[in-house]
Amino acid sequence: MVSSPLSDQIFANRQIKLDTLVRLRWLAILGQTLAVVFVWLGLGYDFEAVLCLALVGLSGWLNFYLHFQFQKSVRLSSLQATVLLAYDSAQLGGLLYLTGGLQNPFAFLLLVPAVVSATTQPARFTIVLASLITGIATLLVFFHQPLPWTGGTPPDLPVLYVAGIWIAVILTMLFMSVYAFRIAQERHLLANALSATELVLANEQHLSNLDGLATAAAHELGTPLATIQLVAKELERELERDDPIREDIVLLRSQAERCKDILGKLRSLSGDEHNNFTKMRITALISEIVEPFDLFGVEIIQTFPDDLSNQPVLWRNPGLLYGLGNLIENAVDFAQSCVEIRARWTDNGVSLRISDDGPGFADAIRNRLGDPYVTTRATKNTNEPDTANRGPAHVPPGNALNAGGLGLGFFIAKTLLERSGAKVSIANKDTQQEARTAKKDHEISGAVIDIYWPRAALEADQ
Incomplete structure (x- = not known):
């Protein structure tokens, strides 16, 4: 104690x-x-x-x-x-x-x-x-x-x-x-x-529900805006061209039309032609998650099977988006130059591998990852919540076990993914090679995170 x-x-x-x-x-x-x-x-x-x-x-x-x-x-x-x-x-x-x-x-x-x-x-x-x-x-x-x-x-x-x-x-x-x-x-x-x-x-769920709220707002505001636009047209017809008020009426009508166009776009977010806001194919889902990290100076390679006709269609689950985004962000943070995301699927299951060319998982924390408050990131003030540390995954050997941060990132990501039915496992790229070559000295050559879902638990039509 x-x-x-x-x-x-x-x-x-x-x-x-x-x-x-x-x-x-x-x-x-x-x-x-x-x-x-x-x-x-x-x-x-x-x-x-x-x-x-x-x-x-x-x-x-x-x-x-x-x-x-x-x-x-x-x-x-x-x-x-x-x-x-x-x-x-x-x-x-x-x-x-x-x-x-x-x-x-x-x-x-x-x-x-x-x-x-x-x-x-x-x-x-x-x-x-x-x-x-x-x-x-x-x-x-x-x-x-x-x-x-x-x-x-x-x-x-x-x-x-x-x-x-x-x-x-x-x-x-x-x-x-x-x-x-x-x-x-x-x-x-x-x-x-x-x-x-x-x-x-809860925060991710609120963000996911914004399109529904926008549609509801567009529906409610559509009627009063149409009334304003109709009244403005009638006033514009009755006023003389040289009337000083007519210019204001024209401006009012044009702005009402502009508001109507904006509400039309908001209403379309949940329409059938925008199903990406409710469900989407796995390739599109991964591309959406990866997009914010394309500007980090690290090449992100997405690898999918040649035949995309049978790819899973997933609900746009906030927990799934946050969990995968968390792991990908962590891989980008520690990668030297490249992160690979490889998706595979069969009629029974869906697997996803996230790997990088960084230093890999440190031996000191590899067996403890997935527990809360396990981190090796250093922060300026350890008494403040480390909101940026969304994945205390892999670090160079020799760093202190609890150098900083709350160490909740990997725990939260793993918890959210497991709630979607996934099994999450971690390893280093050279683990299997070390097992075959006992004489080789230990060298960490990159982190690998494998995620597997039963397809029936993941697809949107189930």
């Missing part, structure tokens, strides 16, 4: 509610009360039961104070939550001091505050709390009241056994804290990345 600015930013938006800690403490109070009363009255063991109940009552008073002093919806800062969890650790340490220290089988409850902190707080606060719990456990090895036992004579446990319990408590706390922290961090990262994906897809 390593503290980092990224983890701090992630957990800063995941502040725990005060009501959650209060409810957890009520559960602990109930369990502690039942345990003390059962051992004291049920088993008849002699120990400082009154002091134990006083410590339990102190926690109950604190819960009542927090309940009536603050609203349930209050979210605690990391420091406030750590202070409350530290109190819980100290209170449990006091109970264990009165009931045998680490010899008490309930000593493992010391792990609970650390695990709660690891799930909801930045790493540095969990480290502080774990250090406090370690100190409490160490003190309990040497300072504690006798373990409650029948007849008042508890067993004399060997020092080595008690030391083993101490080691077990500390190691279990560390393991569970690190495990809980990593699971929570990955869940938060994935949730944030999926939110970014949904936002990108």
Whole structure:
């Protein structure tokens, strides 16, 4: 568990509610009360039961104070939550001091505050709390009241056994804290990345719907413009040629006609003769995606089968457009001089390969690509969203694993393409050659991204 600015930013938006800690403490109070009363009255063991109940009552008073002093919806800062969890650790340490220290089988409850902190707080606060719990456990090895036992004579446990319990408590706390922290961090990262994906897809969907909105606007405005044009014609006929108002009427009619022509063009966007705005052949779709990158100084080669008669017809899916555009932009960014886009299709499937002559995928991130926040791009300010970094794909070896950017580009592209039914895989051009020639030194000779769709899931007429 390593503290980092990224983890701090992630957990800063995941502040725990005060009501959650209060409810957890009520559960602990109930369990502690039942345990003390059962051992004291049920088993008849002699120990400082009154002091134990006083410590339990102190926690109950604190819960009542927090309940009536603050609203349930209050979210605690990391420091406030750590202070409350530290109190819980100290209170449990006091109970264990009165009931045998680490010899008490309930000593493992010391792990609970650390695990709660690891799930909801930045790493540095969990480290502080774990250090406090370690100190409490160490003190309990040497300072504690006798373990409650029948007849008042508890067993004399060997020092080595008690030391083993101490080691077990500390190691279990560390393991569970690190495990809980990593699971929570990955869940938060994935949730944030999926939110970014949904936002990108929504924006692309809005752009895709603009032609429909334009058609609707043209339809609604057509009638009033026709009325204006008709009235202007009537006024123009009735006015004398030398009337000063006639020139304004002529201008009004001409501008109304111009507006009518513009609306006619907008209305035609969704017409049958402009089906490229709803569905298009795969060759046209790829050409449209590639067009914005033709001015980047990198040659983009599009390769299709000789027979184009059976090519797929695709819906103009915003997610598909954004995902493929993302990968092509990334290939252009890292290519030396050439990017090749090769499309193939059969009656059962459609495959697309995007390759370049750049440095290829770095070994350090090749197995992690597709996870959110994996990037090797360097940005000027890593605290700002890297909107330009739409694909942290392949970089020269030796670059830092997280030099900059959010690393969401490839994740978003892969997620959007997989939603369209695709399977995405990555490799370097020389991977297969290396497998055949074991003596050859490793040389990265370009990145390759293979995408495959079942044809039935991709075609527009399905």
